[in-house]
Amino acid sequence: MKWIATVGLALLLLTVESVAVKYLGFSVTRIDVTVTIIAFLALRAAVVQGAVCSFLMGYLLDVMSGRPTGLYVFLAVLVFLLGRFANNFVDVGGRASFAVFAMGLDALHMLLALSFTWMASRDAGAIGFSIGGLVLQVCLTGLASVLLFPLLKKVVPEGSERTSEIGLLR
């Protein structure tokens, strides 16, 4: 049932983030808490379980974004798979390394979101990209990763098959 708790945690964090955005006025950037959880899933969860959790979290992000197009669902699963693949080449154990790992995935997630949005709309003004916003969002996500790391260790399910197997799906 840990995957339900993971999705519930994502829902809670997204809600908190929406309130924080409202009060702190993150007009340029935000804290990507879902990517933090997806990054942890990529490190610990089994592939199907992690993909389903990522799918659900992407769906939550899609719904909470106010403009559900399916993009964030797709990106959540994609980032999970890419993170899982990258985990084969890096050793992520502690908080700091996890934060760096999550920051990398967050930057990738943001760039992919911008790219797909641009491809869909062909309107450069619609994506509102800024290097400063990207850096700030990545840094804030890294900070959130450091803070959430102990909680994620307790909540996020750990896949038994994730030991030393190499590969995207296995």
Added chain:
Amino acid sequence: MFALLKRYRELIVVSALLLVPFGLFLAHGTVPREPNFVDRTVLAITAPLERALGFCVDSVVAGWKGYVDLRGVREKNQALVRENAELLDKVRALTEAELENQRLRGLLDYAQTHEGREIAARVIGVNPAGTPLSIRLDRGSDDGVEKGAAVITHAGIVGQVIRVTGRTCDVMLLTDPNSHTAVMVQRTRSRATATGAGGGQNLILEYVRRTDDLKEGDTIVTAGTDGVFPPGLLVGKAIDVVKKSAGMFQSAEVVPAVDTTRLEDVLILPLVHWEAPAETAAVTARDGGAREAGP
């Protein structure tokens, strides 16, 4: 077939999870879909939580802002209290100046309408012993004050100088039992003597002939026959008139026109021998009646 599906189960599931939303995005990427039942459920779950979190944040922010505002209010209040104290002090000073101005204006009016060289003086002390009832002024022999001089205000007579030093003089008030002032009833010109009764009591009007017309409320003015006060100065109002069935005189009291317990500024009249008016009409013609100007 089933074996194949089972073998590639994970690949199929993950591919579906990846490609279905991607397909949806490609199909409807520019047009967001309308929220369905699941979307509404998710939003229904998060909305109360958002409201609760918003309420908590609002409470904390309001509490913090209230605290900060209160700190500001406290400092502002202290500044306002200081400013208020300063303003009150200025108001008190202005009120005092206005009252002093009124007193001095009254004295000036008297000085301008009466002949002679009056000496303006200020009360600097009151005899603490109470006997005689006297006050101390800040003018003395250096200023030309002589023993026996009359002391008045614009409202009426005050008393007589009984002791003079270089820079001060003591004035026996007309309410002192040793004070005897020659007076007359302004309306009838009947002469009498106003004697102090001590303390805060009224003056005693003595030696009014029983046959004279004296009514309560009659204005009593100085007669000018005692060589101290010029004639026509206001002494007070007659009250408690008692006409005895026998004897030569009737009795009455006089409420002094000047409250001698609240004196601040006075005029000292030069010591001259006033001539008593030959008759009532003469006095009235000269002074135009007693001055009854009040504070």
